[in-house]
Amino acid sequence: MLRWYRAHGRELPWRRARSPYAVLVSEIMLQQTQVSRVIPKYRAFLKRFPSLGALAAAPLRDVLGAWSGLGYNRRARNLWLCAREVVENRGARIPRDVAELRSLPGVGRYTAGAIASFAFRAREPAVDVNVERVLSRALLGVDRAPEAEVWEAAHDVLPRDAASWNHALMDVGALFCRAKPACAECPARKACVYVMHGRVNSTAPYHSNGRVNSTAPYDSKFEGSRRQQRGRVIRALVDSPSVSLLRLGPQVKEGFGKSDLPWLHDLLRDLEADGLVALNRTRTRVALP
Numbered sequence: 001m002l003r004w005y006r007a008h009g010r011e012l013p014w015r016r017a018r019s020p021y022a023v024l025v026s027e028i029m030l031q032q033t034q035v036s037r038v039i040p041k042y043r044a045f046l047k048r049f050p051s052l053g054a055l056a057a058a059p060l061r062d063v064l065g066a067w068s069g070l071g072y073n074r075r076a077r078n079l080w081l082c083a084r085e086v087v088e089n090r091g092a093r094i095p096r097d098v099a100e101l102r103s104l105p106g107v108g109r110y111t112a113g114a115i116a117s118f119a120f121r122a123r124e125p126a127v128d129v130n131v132e133r134v135l136s137r138a139l140l141g142v143d144r145a146p147e148a149e150v151w152e153a154a155h156d157v158l159p160r161d162a163a164s165w166n167h168a169l170m171d172v173g174a175l176f177c178r179a180k181p182a183c184a185e186c187p188a189r190k191a192c193v194y195v196m197h198g199r200v201n202s203t204a205p206y207h208s209n210g211r212v213n214s215t216a217p218y219d220s221k222f223e224g225s226r227r228q229q230r231g232r233v234i235r236a237l238v239d240s241p242s243v244s245l246l247r248l249g250p251q252v253k254e255g256f257g258k259s260d261l262p263w264l265h266d267l268l269r270d271l272e273a274d275g276l277v278a279l280n281r282t283r284t285r286v287a288l289p
Helices: 002-008 020-030 035-048 052-057 060-067 074-089 109-120 129-140 147-156 162-175 226-238 245-252 258-273
Strands: 285-287
Touching: 002 162, 020 035, 020 074, 020 109, 035 060, 052 074, 060 074, 060 226, 109 162, 129 147, 129 162, 226 245, 226 258, 226 285, 245 258, 245 285
Parallel strands: none
Antiparallel strands: none
């Protein structure tokens, strides 16, 4: 696996980063978001906020503006809160310890392990969805093992170079060990319990060089979803100091009318509870915090 990764691993900008801050930014951005969408935003975000101190000192509305279009805007606020917490209470040093990392806003078990291994070269596993699938199949012989068993297995097989190992697992999960696996092309095939037990029943359209041979179908579930509407609210507010609800509504929902105001109020209440928007006292105008 490590030999394959050194020769064929994906070239991603954050993999060259040695700054714990840059690693933190990439890991928060990559939560539930495709790599191809993150790359340009990652570069632009670091240019706009080149350091932990710059991010901590920025108004939240500027951070949300830079994040706009990436989705799941709560992550932007968590990242901003992380920066403020580390600058104000931790001497502007991102912690190395996994337990301390998990105490930061928006940092869960996977993200803590990823930051520890990638930024500090700690011998820690980082089990995301792709890695969970690879380890479940390769070590445990099933499509999806219980989470506790996967994390135990991840600890058991960690080599000294945990960072390269974690990256290798992610790449194998992204390129070969998909829902429909391309086992014949996979660098782990000779040591994979899933393959040895003959549980392979499909192939995926991938070449041996790791390049995708077809694109995934567009996720129509996003169209018209509440997540899409939340994103539209943030985008509409980026360049506007304050907007009336009647003016905002048509930018969020096609065919918006006064009868839709209760629906819009409900949407904005959720965003307000997440700390992403601020309504005025009469609840008739809204702005970014």
